Amino acid sequence: MRYFISALGLAGMIGLAHAAPPPAKSVAFAPPPFSAMPGQAFGAEVKLGENIFRHTTVYAKGIIGNDLNCSNCHLDAGRLAGSAPMWGAYPAYPAYRAKNKKVNNFGMRLQGCFAYSENGKVPALDSETIIALEAYSFWLSTGAPTGATLAGRGYPKLATPPKPATYAAGEAVYKANCSICHGADGQGQYAHGQTVFPALWGAKSFNWGAGMGSIKNAAEFVHANMPYGAVGTLSVQQAWDVAQFIDSQDRPQDPRFVGSVAGTRAKFHNNKFSMYGETVNGHLLGASK
Ligand code: HEC
Ligand code: HEC
CATH class of the missing domain: 1.10.760.10 (Cytochrome c-like domain)
Incomplete structure (x- = not known):
């Protein structure tokens, strides 16, 4: 699968989790296959991040306050385009977020999903949980340019409903x-x-x-x-x-x-x-x- 990257970075700058308007300039990007995961200490951290992401109820037990795994909302363990993939997010931070009215780095963005989507405690920025999730997302973004808006980031835009929803x-x-x-x-x-x-x-x-x-x-x-x-x-x-x-x-x-x-x-x-x-x-x- 190949994804396209916009050179504009507009959605990234304004901090939205939505794809930018049709890319003016685009280059191809594909996240590495799981089989390409590195070895050694760094690879172990990437693997731990993948485990936390897929099996959050096990690997972040005691931190989270519900029964949701990250991958329940970010499909294919954060790889699927149009499902707020981690390779779309990682290169887009630091970014301003209207939600907390400040520039957030990627770790702070992860903390947000712990606080709300996982109804949990917020792990410290230098905790193993956050560092492992950063390592995993960094690895999924291998070769992606920083500051660009990757098509497939966030969710696809959806037209307003023909009739008011009920x-x-x-x-x-x-x-x-x-x-x-x-x-x-x-x-x-x-x-x-x-x-x-x-x-x-x-x-x-x-x-x-x-x-x-x-x-x-x-x-x-x-x-x-x-x-x-x-x-x-x-x-x-x-x-x-x-x-x-x-x-x-x-x-x-x-x-x-x-x-x-x-x-x-x-x-x-x-x-x-x-x-x-x-x-x-x-x-x-x-x-x-
Ligand atoms: C209940 C569904 C849900 C769960 C569970 C969830 N997320 Fe999210 N996540 C979202 C939604 C929805 C957004 C986009 C939010 C927005 O636009 O305000 C998002 C956004 C993100 C972003 C920013 C994406 C971007 O492109 O800027 C990251 C990073 C992220 N989540 C990581 C995680 C991690 C790590 C976990 C597990 C600890 C997790 N999420 C669990 C729903 C979820
Ligand atoms: C065939 C089973 C199946 C059907 C039918 C299905 N879902 Fe899901 N849904 C899932 C699975 C599985 C996940 C988690 C994805 C994963 O872990 O890979 C999920 C995740 C979700 C999530 C994000 C996680 C959460 O708990 O908030 C929402 C929202 C959701 N589904 C809504 C819907 C809606 C609305 C429909 C009907 C239009 C629907 N689903 C139909 C299986 C299903």
Whole structure:
């Protein structure tokens, strides 16, 4: 597989996890195959990073607070284009992030996914967990230019839905296309203590501060990557509807909670893509724990 790199780096500069506009100038890039993983001490660190990424519930047990592996959202262990691949991210940092209003290096960006997507503790920048994930991502980016925007970074852009997304339409899409794997109750499926199909809401899933909690991110991810094994079968409308449905379910509290749901909504969720602080089916989202 070959990916193309834009010389513009626009999306990287403004810190979005989305592909840049059509590349003006592009060069081919492909991440190395797993068989090319180096040996020695550095190779051991890369391998540890891959293990943490694939089996986060085992290798980062005690750090994370849910049952999600990094690779549940960054598919093919962070290699798949259009699934926020690590080779697309690594060369794009340091970058300014509106989320914490400062320039973040790559390690700080990893810390963000621990805090929100993994609902966990934040490992120190010089911890083995962060260094191993950096080594793995650095290795996946072998040969990629720094500061360029790699096509395939983040999620593909998705058109706005023809009709406003609704919970009811999303529920129907979910029942027909998703519940067989993720469960009627969205709690996922497990075997021998390992996550087989990840939870989409509730205590085992990402918290209210996570990127996937944005209906826009979820719609883009789902349209490009789900249903697993049947990508391309959902219409744009269906992807927005099902994202609306998933992100209207309750999940662990935003760790930035300021003491009230209304206050937390005003400070961190004051946009049309977050359901935090909205009432759905008589339930105030964000009010549980
Ligand atoms: C629940 C799904 C989910 C899980 C689990 C998850 N992430 Fe993410 N991650 C996302 C989303 C969504 C984004 C894009 C967020 C945005 O645009 O705000 C993202 C973005 C990133 C980025 C930046 C990508 C870029 O192009 O700038 C990195 C790096 C990253 N994640 C690493 C990790 C690591 C490492 C783990 C495991 C410790 C992890 N993620 C777990 C959903 C997830
Ligand atoms: C055939 C089984 C299957 C079906 C059907 C399926 N998924 Fe998934 N889904 C998965 C698997 C497996 C993963 C994790 C990918 C991995 O680890 O490689 C996943 C990951 C996800 C994630 C990111 C992880 C998380 O917990 O948030 C979301 C969101 C998601 N799926 C939504 C959907 C939606 C919405 C549908 C229906 C339109 C759907 N899936 C249909 C198997 C499935």
